[in-house]
Amino acid sequence: MSTNAQARKTDVARLLPAEAAGIDPIARLFRALGDPTRLRLLEFLLTGEHTVGDCVAQVDLSQSRVSRHLAILASCGFVTLRRAGRFTYYRAVDKPMADLVRQARAFAEKNTAALLSRIRLDGGR
Template sequence: MGQNYLDVKAKFIRGFSDKTRLQILECIKNGEKTVSQIVEELQGNQSNISQHLACLKGCGIIVGRQEGKYIYYSLRNEKIKEMLELFDEVLNQVQTEVAQCDSHLY
């Protein structure tokens, strides 16, 4: 594994490392939604949500499909959904340690 590969891998993983982005991913995990639907469900700010959607799209985690004047966002594929479910599974096993961890840089 070369350094460049690890840099790209770290960028990809950072796509999952924000609370708002995780909320967006959970929101679209079971089906595509427009920005307006995501904003309404998360009770967020459209500008902020749009920036996070751009990040997720840029990281290859989600895709957008244009239909008329709307863009529908969804997970890139079933593997991303499986990864989110695996995160939940692993977190359930280590939740106490993670909650108590204060040694990581944020």
């Protein structure tokens, strides 16, 4: 292996934990963000604190489905919640989430053709 190739391999390896077990949470992060509804909710919650009802109106799904998506986002640490009486208010973890969404969007825009090709990531045909 050339010195340049080895240097590139070392640089890439530093992006992920050395142990395989350390990669699992990162993969789960991407799986959690792999749902279009969750991405729409996350974008909406980046604008400020909102109730479940606000989120339902934003994505036009049932309250139970929206609550499930919000629970997944909260369990992953993407959003925080605050209870006040009968209401629960959700808010995205501001800067890190906004940066991640912006970077993902920029990557997707540069690679639209490949991402929309006939290749299925879920193994289906």
